[in-house]
Amino acid sequence: MPRPIARVLLDSPVPQLDRLFDYAIPAELIDDAMPGVRVRVPLRSAGRLIDAYLVELDTEDDDTRTLAEVDAVVSRAQVLPEQLSTLARRVADRAAGSASDVLRLIVPKRQVRVEKAWLAARAVDDATQEADDAPRDPDAAAVSPSTAVLPAVSDTIAQYEGLAEALADSARAAVEAIPRLAPDGLPEWTRLLAAAAARTVADGASAILVVPDYRDLDLLLAALDALAPDAPVARLDSRQTNPDRYRAYLRTLEEAPCIVVGNRSAAYAPVRAGLVALWDDGDSLLGEPLAPGVHARDVALLRQEQEGSALLFAGHTRTTDVERLVESGWIRAITAARRRLPRVVLDTTEDLDRRGQRLPSRAFLTAREAAATGPVLLQVARPGFSPTLVCASCRAPARCTSCGGPLGAAHRGATPVCAWCGRGARQWACGSCGGETVRLAASGSERTAEELGRAFPGIRVIVADGNHPVERIDAKPALVVATRGAEPLAEGGYRAVVLLDGSRMLQAPELRIGESCLRWWSNAAALAAPGAPIHLVGVDGAVARALATWSQASYARAELVERAPLRMPPSVRVAQLEGTGAGVRRALDDIAALQLPPDAVLGPVPIEGDDDGRERALVRFPYAEGARVAGTLRAAVVAEAMGRRRARGKTLRTTLSVRLDVTEPDL
Structure with a gap:
């Protein structure tokens, strides 16, 4: 039997x-x-x-x-429907990882009371549905109060040429959001995503909206409340308590359509999705730091291929990853039917050098004039007072004598403190000249606010950064000094925007720093009032021109062209291997059998600062070879783990680790 x-x-x-x-x-x-x-x-x-x-x-x-x-x-x-287990397996295979590691990021920890209440409610609903044999009017069921589309939804979608067709065709699209605030004070992009989700729910399917952080989440929920007030919403984010998060996850298991709103893990929500939309996919918060480290953008692409839903990548800028897909024809590009571009003014480096000041006179006069009528935004690179100190004698960077980290100061005359270990440097001496006095070398948000307070007497100064979160301000005159990404919404929009520290931001040793700066500046410019000037200070070149002409897609296209001959991502995929020298070399021997291009492997080299003698290697490979490379690397990880088990007589985690699609900081 x-x-x-x-x-x-x-x-x-x-x-x-x-x-x-x-x-x-x-x-x-x-x-x-x-x-x-x-x-x-x-x-x-x-x-x-x-x-x-x-x-x-x-x-x-x-x-x-x-x-x-x-x-x-x-x-x-x-709690693990078939579509989710299939997606988790595909995600793990793409990243040479484990499906259980993927599920650990998705399925919340079990909450017994919440689960029992949910099961009891489901049992009651099932019993009621079986007992209700009354005939129903199919036309009445097609459009109910909870799924009716408000006129504002259709109007918002109509602002984007081809968006309605993309949603109807379940297409993949990159949408250039209109850089402005809507009449209700919310950013226009929130209404874009909310309208697309409302239309999807009205058609009888669920929608998944993925945003980088809690500020974006709150704004999007406000837009959904305005455009789809009766639509059921399931929120999945790290701020929720464990019971609330589990309750929301259980809601996504039900057949009734809903709108799922959350951070990167929401891309896995087990609903019958008719739409998956990501806002600002270039934000690093959408990249998963835990194994297997798959970006929400890649999860959305795999999911769309599996389920056939509509897929939207929306942003004020376009990442090179999305632009590569647009260039290949895999994703269609959608822009506003009537483009409304911010008014960007470039204050070049020569203007700063000639005047010897941080804020050029043109930007200063603009800020003073605008501050008389409303709030003015000044974006800076770093929080704090002075995050960098130098020797007053020789100008060498002041470093911690314990760990070598940079020293900073919380205010004028404060004891220098290491940014890495937190130790105070009360008796500091310069390693180059022996000097014992430090000098302020950089201005953070607090020092900038102090300086502006003296330059703009009688005008309130507001600091908005990680230590001083501010979400909204009124329309009264004010100077708002904010770090990138922490800019609060201003009632009616900012009367002027000044983007400081641009040259400092561009000096970061990162492959995508140009993309990141363009994204930070574009998002800040979108907070300006209609016609308000946006001053970019101390920057010229391709990034500045892209902002001034609002041609972010062209900048991403040019970046792709430059990276292709160098075989740098995203023109190719990159895998990183770390482990013992023998383990890394065995894995590279397996990779050699795949006959990749001659320059595919970089390394191995010793990992700097590692006392165990571990080594690192990089493997660059075309996207078409992704399945073979990922499978080979996963097999190498398993073989390494099995070898350690046989050698020691017990099960241990492998010392060989693999991470795919890396860009920073090893490149």
């Missing part, structure tokens, strides 16, 4: 356990053992029970095969 078996995915970080295992289902668990539930199974090699997900059910005629039995079904809640 055929016996039922369960194929389970173990919740374990051990590489060799990243596959489905067969377990027999005892008779007393037959009714509860359903695909997607949490189970507990024995693990022979460890002699203990381990948590797992039941992924598949099957039967087999060969009952002579020895199988361990499922020990328990933890809950009847099917």
